[in-house]
Amino acid sequence: MRLRRSPTPNLAPNLASTRASNPADSAAPAAPGAPPAGTILDAYVREAPTAQLAIDLFRGEWASLLPAEIDAHAGSIPLFIDPRVDWIVGQAGGVDGRQVLELGPLEAGHTYMLERAGAFVTAVEANTRAYMKCLIVKELVQLQRSRFLLGDYLPYMEATDRRFDLTMASGVLYHAPDPLRLLRAIARVSDRVGIWTHYYDPAITGPESAHARVFVEPPYTAGVAGVEVSLHPRHYLEALQLQGFCGGSAPSAAWMELEGIVDVLRGLGFTEVEIGETDLAHAHGPCVLLYAQR
Ligand SMILES: C[S@@+](CC[C@H](N)C(=O)[O-])C[C@H]1O[C@@H](n2cnc3c(N)ncnc32)[C@H](O)[C@@H]1O
Structure with missing residues (x-):
């Protein structure tokens, strides 16, 4: 029996066009060993986990001063002790x-x-x-x-x-x-x-x-x-x-x-x-x- 495959979405052309349209890529070549910019690899964190890394997903957008038990800086309004x-x-x-x-x-x-x-x-x-x-x-x-x-x-x-x-x-x-x-x-x-x-x-x-x-x-x-x-x-x-x-x-x-x-x-x-x-x-x-x- 022959299986019919539905077409697999191919992301490569999108990524390629993203790279091509990113002027930073053509201006400065990536450092040796560095992951290529403008790919899904940008979404990775390469440091050991910290609360600050999670908070910084929305860096500059936080209103609240976090409680001391969270070892991270966010905003300045004391909404956790209100x-x-x-x-x-x-x-x-x-x-x-x-x-x-x-x-x-x-x-x-x-x-x-x-x-x-x-x-x-x-x-x-x-x-x-x-x-x-x-x-x-x-x-x-x-x-x-x-x-x-x-x-x-x-x-x-x-x-x-x-x-x-x-x-x-x-x-x-x-x-x-x-x-x-x-x-x-x-x-x-x-x-x-x-x-x-x-x-x-x-x-x-x-x-x-x-x-x-x-x-x-x-x-x-x-x-x-x-x-x-x-x-x-x-x-x-x-x-x-x-x-x-x-x-x-x-x-x-x-x-x-x-x-x-x-x-x-x-x-x-x-x-x-x-x-x-x-x-x-x-x-x-x-x-x-x-x-x-x-
Ligand atoms: C000014 S903030 C108040 C935050 C917190 N309750 C306080 O008193 O400090 C208003 C919040 O309500 C949310 N909000 C506004 N309209 C809403 C709606 N129709 N349904 C759900 N959330 C809504 C906003 O996104 C925001 O998070």
């Missing part, structure tokens, strides 16, 4: 043994804190680079009870049959193009939510302010659960050019006002809304820490 997480966990009465849904884990700093506090974490991240960074951290700090899902948390929450003891929504509401849809989805999957977010305050982010250049369109009214609020379109502009960009997947978001956030949470059935620390002078606009439960 008092906002401690406050939310405290408001929720602890998370030991509880199922926590984390929205937008970025580099898994809060995931690390939640797991160390005893939680089982499901973290949903849409940015592929952030997702890979989470997996690197997961390996380096050996997270055991945390799962990272690559995808958009909105359709996930709108469709899942799972319920969570707490949703951690830190740093995501002000990145949402449709924040009311986000709050409604959160209310669908859990009775407790911790939020840290920037918000629009006419006195601080209005047309006369330093923030005006990103709020170029007029506000509009939208509603959910019988509550109508003002939303303020905010554009990312040049921030979209950064590899370490950590916003949403659309070129703009819609910022809520603080009163609107509280009203919508109440409208969605969160009978207890606790406002923690606010910072009106934050460089990126006023921000607030909130906890709500029903």
Whole structure:
């Protein structure tokens, strides 16, 4: 019997054309014994394994200061020892043994804190680079009870049959193009939510302010659960050019006002809304820490 073979993909012409189009190759011949540049061999590491090698896969893109147990330098923001997480966990009465849904884990700093506090974490991240960074951290700090899902948390929450003891929504509401849809989805999957977010305050982010250049369109009214609020379109502009960009997947978001956030949470059935620390002078606009439960 004769077997019919399907054609085998041949990478050689692609590699050859890559080499030919690389001016560095024609300018300087490779050192004797060095692997040829512009091939898959570029993807190999030839040093003994270190945490830094893994971190440097995304060199210059890290935001977080890593915990001391990881012997590597990444960013400078202390997201692995974040008092906002401690406050939310405290408001929720602890998370030991509880199922926590984390929205937008970025580099898994809060995931690390939640797991160390005893939680089982499901973290949903849409940015592929952030997702890979989470997996690197997961390996380096050996997270055991945390799962990272690559995808958009909105359709996930709108469709899942799972319920969570707490949703951690830190740093995501002000990145949402449709924040009311986000709050409604959160209310669908859990009775407790911790939020840290920037918000629009006419006195601080209005047309006369330093923030005006990103709020170029007029506000509009939208509603959910019988509550109508003002939303303020905010554009990312040049921030979209950064590899370490950590916003949403659309070129703009819609910022809520603080009163609107509280009203919508109440409208969605969160009978207890606790406002923690606010910072009106934050460089990126006023921000607030909130906890709500029903
Ligand atoms: C500002 S960072 C917040 C990181 C962390 N939660 C914190 O509070 O420090 C926002 C994160 O949410 C992710 N993100 C934004 N929109 C998302 C969406 N629709 N689905 C999943 N992840 C999203 C971003 O990629 C980013 O990692």
